[in-house]
Amino acid sequence: MNDAILGTQIRERRRQIGLTQVALAREIGISASYLNLIEANKRRIAGQLLQRIATALGMDAEDLDGTDERRLSQALDGIARQPAVQKFKAEINRTGEMIGRFPGWARTLAAIADSEQSAQQTARAMADRLAHDPFLGETVHHMLTRIAAIRSVAEILTDVPDIETEERNGFNQLIADEARGLTDLAGALADYFDRAEEAEQTLTPRDEVQAFFAARSNHIPELEDITGPDQEVRVSDIIQKIVRETVFETDMARDLAAQALLGYAFLAQQLPQQSFLQSATDLGFDAEALAQATGMPLPGICQRLAALPPNTDRPRFGYLKADASGAIVQMLALDGLPVPRYVATSPLWVLYRARQIPGQIVRQRAVFSNSIRVVFVAHAHNVAKPGFAQTPDYVTDMLFMSDEDAAKTAYAPDQSTPLEEIGPAAHLFPDASFDQRAEHPFQAAESRK
Amino acid sequence: MGSKRILLAEDEPNIVAPLQYLLNRAGFDVDVHEDGHAALQAALEDPPDVMVLDVMLPGIDGFEILSRLRNDQRSRNLPVLMLTAKGQREDRERALKTGANLFITKPFANAELIAAVEQLVHDAQPDQAHG
Numbered sequence: 332m333n334d335a336i337l338g339t340q341i342r343e344r345r346r347q348i349g350l351t352q353v354a355l356a357r358e359i360g361i362s363a364s365y366l367n368l369i370e371a372n373k374r375r376i377a378g379q380l381l382q383r384i385a386t387a388l389g390m391d392a393e394d395l396d397g398t399d400e401r402r403l404s405q406a407l408d409g410i411a412r413q414p415a416v417q418k419f420k421a422e423i424n425r426t427g428e429m430i431g432r433f434p435g436w437a438r439t440l441a442a443i444a445d446s447e448q449s450a451q452q453t454a455r456a457m458a459d460r461l462a463h464d465p466f467l468g469e470t471v472h473h474m475l476t477r478i479a480a481i482r483s484v485a486e487i488l489t490d491v492p493d494i495e496t497e498e499r500n501g502f503n504q505l506i507a508d509e510a511r512g513l514t515d516l517a518g519a520l521a522d523y524f525d526r527a528e529e530a531e532q533t534l535t536p537r538d539e540v541q542a543f544f545a546a547r548s549n550h551i552p553e554l555e556d557i558t559g560p561d562q563e564v565r566v567s568d569i570i571q572k573i574v575r576e577t578v579f580e581t582d583m584a585r586d587l588a589a590q591a592l593l594g595y596a597f598l599a600q601q602l603p604q605q606s607f608l609q610s611a612t613d614l615g616f617d618a619e620a621l622a623q624a625t626g627m628p629l630p631g632i633c634q635r636l637a638a639l640p641p642n643t644d645r646p647r648f649g650y651l652k653a654d655a656s657g658a659i660v661q662m663l664a665l666d667g668l669p670v671p672r673y674v675a676t677s678p679l680w681v682l683y684r685a686r687q688i689p690g691q692i693v694r695q696r697a698v699f700s701n702s703i704r705v706v707f708v709a710h711a712h713n714v715a716k717p718g719f720a721q722t723p724d725y726v727t728d729m730l731f732m733s734d735e736d737a738a739k740t741a742y743a744p745d746q747s748t749p750l751e752e753i754g755p756a757a758h759l760f761p762d763a764s765f766d767q768r769a770e771h772p773f774q775a776a777e778s779r780k
Numbered sequence: 781m782g783s784k785r786i787l788l789a790e791d792e793p794n795i796v797a798p799l800q801y802l803l804n805r806a807g808f809d810v811d812v813h814e815d816g817h818a819a820l821q822a823a824l825e826d827p828p829d830v831m832v833l834d835v836m837l838p839g840i841d842g843f844e845i846l847s848r849l850r851n852d853q854r855s856r857n858l859p860v861l862m863l864t865a866k867g868q869r870e871d872r873e874r875a876l877k878t879g880a881n882l883f884i885t886k887p888f889a890n891a892e893l894i895a896a897v898e899q900l901v902h903d904a905q906p907d908q909a910h911g
Contacts, residue, residue, distance in 0.1 A: 472836065475865040476792050479886035483798035486890045491805070498801065505794050 336400045338372035339431025344388045345370075359383040372427070400430050406441045466523060474516050477509045484509075536584035541662045543577060543588055548641045549650075549663040554596045555604050566596045591661075595638065601627060602635050611636065615741035616646060618708065618730060619692055629710055630728045637663040637730070646736035653682050653727045665731065685709035686725045696734065696744045697751045704734035704750070708742050783809045784901050787828035789819035789845065790863070791837050795886075799832070799893070806894050816840035823849055827858050830900045832893075833880075834863045835871055843878050850879040859900035863888075 345355050352370070356363040359380070368374040369384075376384070385392040404426050411421035422429075430437045461467065484502045487494065494502075553569050570592045579585040602625060614620040621632045630652065637650035649665035681695035689711040698704045708730045715724035737743055786803050790796050791814040803810045811828065813819035816839030823831055823845070831849075835842040842862060849855040862880040864871040875883045881903075882896050 472865045475886045476795060479888060480792065480794040480798065482887045483795070483802070483890055483893075487798055487801060490890070501797070505797060509794055 336372075336404065336427040336431045337376070337395060338370045338374075339428050340395060340400075340434075341384060341388065342370040343432055344390065348389065350388075355384075355387055358387045400427075400434075403430055403437055403441055406444070407437060410440065410444045467520075470516055470520050470523070474513060474520075477513045477516070481506055481509045481513070536581050536587050537660070537662075539579055539581070539584035540587045540591055541664055543579075544591070545664045545666075549637050550640050551592065551595055551599075551638070552640070554592065555599050557596070557600070562600070566593070566600075570596065594634075598627075598631050598635050598638070601625075601631065604640065607635055608639060611639070612645070616648070616739075617741035618710075620741070629712075633728050633730050634663065646732055646739045648736075649731045651729050651731070653729070655686075655724050655726070665733075681707040681709045682711075682727050682729060685711040685727050685729070689713055689723070689725055694742055694744070694748070695751060696737075696748045705731055706734055706737035706742055706744060707731045783807055784829040785809045785811065786897060787819065787823055787831045788812045789816070789823075789831065789837060789842070790814065790834045792834075795834075798890070802890050802894055803897065806898070808897070814838070816842075816845055820845045820848060823858065824852055824854055827855050829904065830859045830861060830897055832861045832863065832897065835865070835875070843874055846875070846878045846880060857904075859904045861893075861896050861900055 345352070352366055353363045356366040359366075360383070361380070365374065369376055381395060382392045385395050388395075407426050407430070408423055410416065411419075411423050411426070484505050488499065488502055488506075551573070553573065554566065557565055557569075559565070570589055573592060574585055574589050577585075577588070579588065607621075607625070610624055611621060614624065616636060618629055618632045618636065621627075621636075622629045625632070627635075633648075633650045636648040639645070639648070641647065647665060650661075650663040651659050652661040654660050681693050681697075684695070685691075685693045691710070693709050695707045695709075696704070697707060709727055710729075711725045711727040713723045714726050715721050732740070732742070734744070784807075786808045788796065788799055788803070788810055790799065790812070793814075796812050796814070800810050800812060808829075811822065813822055814837075816837035818839075819831075819833070819837065820840065822828075833842045833845060837845070846860055846862070849858055849860065859881045860879070862875040862883040863886060864875055864883050865886050872883055872885070881900055884893055884896055
């Protein structure tokens, strides 16, 4: 057992739940001074006493037992002893104390080190593959041979003034032949890298489902307007048929697609397209107003808006749902709007802002680095179990639409709405400070063009 | 004394053409062999003054040829210039380890290649009398 961690953990937990040393000592039947020694990591404990302390602190004895912490401690010691970071002189003798006091930070550090190690391994494996790839090796050799021939002949043609005409013609022909061969080799090499890149682009099951919906413009007419007593059976049959007739890479993607279609069918049943479209048009596609008018929760309204049949006369909406980490877990994409997978990591994104003020609708008018202008409307809500000291777990629903389409909705921006510049990846923002400008950001964006 | 003889073991005709032209112009006689076995046999049976040996040859490769030459009394001291491809560091190291006197990487400058051959011919002069 790692006692250096155990005592600190007990003290932290006791303070966390607002218990004094005297009160805890009394509860477990020891003196306060003995508890003090335990908490200061100067006494080893185990067995029944450990069990009593754990119970009094509302924990499992296993949580205090320290197996995990011991592993973590070893990992952190290992990190601190790496040559690249030794200069920082990490307080190795106080690793246990750190784990006890800041378990979250300790685990974060270990996780980052873990991920860095695996990235290094990947990089090494890729470098190795590149160095020993037989196709690359052979192609490069052939290219160098051809370049050698061209160079040598070109030097002869320029350096030898008295070269015979016949030889000159032969060498000219040789350069032409080799140049053609070189072009073919370069083409083959480019193809090879293209294919390698394609092979690297492995689709996740969620990507597949997203692509499936995108290919249908997020609208599934087969699942609209199904009524009657046997509608459940019919919906199930239709979903099975759609899934069967679609090519999915993995079973998981097929299952996810079936689930998503079932969700679609449910919403189609709750909010039939004709009446929903009518209400949406009347209410300026205002998701909150629609939620109130129909009694459906906001996420369902957003998905229904994104699933409206494509029609050039009315606005088109994309939808996405992000989990607490900012990862997109569901997306109904819109053509030409490059929404990155991990969007909430940047404070510039509306998703992030929505999480700052859960329960409220937040709007952002943005311009991507490719000049496409988009309006985002986001709403975050807490899905964690309610209760004191429960960490909130925000899920964010977001509608997005082109700037042009937004003008036809309740979300139409006006001149006072700032136009914020965002890139497809947070670290590639052309100008991160743009958002902070107080004066006329709209004009600034215009002049940037 | 007649022209020095160079045995050129190279299977790429478009490399052979300029090399043969250059070596002839520099006053050497050139025997060309495109096949590894034939080149080895020629070098053993009638050792040239210098052998210019490419690494990649059909039949047996340049390293194997070099190794066999170094293990044969008739060609133990035959000056060999090896042609390796740029970037193949392992090839260069192996060439020197196997016993190449010099190596040149493709693509090479003509002057560099001729200078290397001439240097090998020059270095071998004292030994040639009883070679």
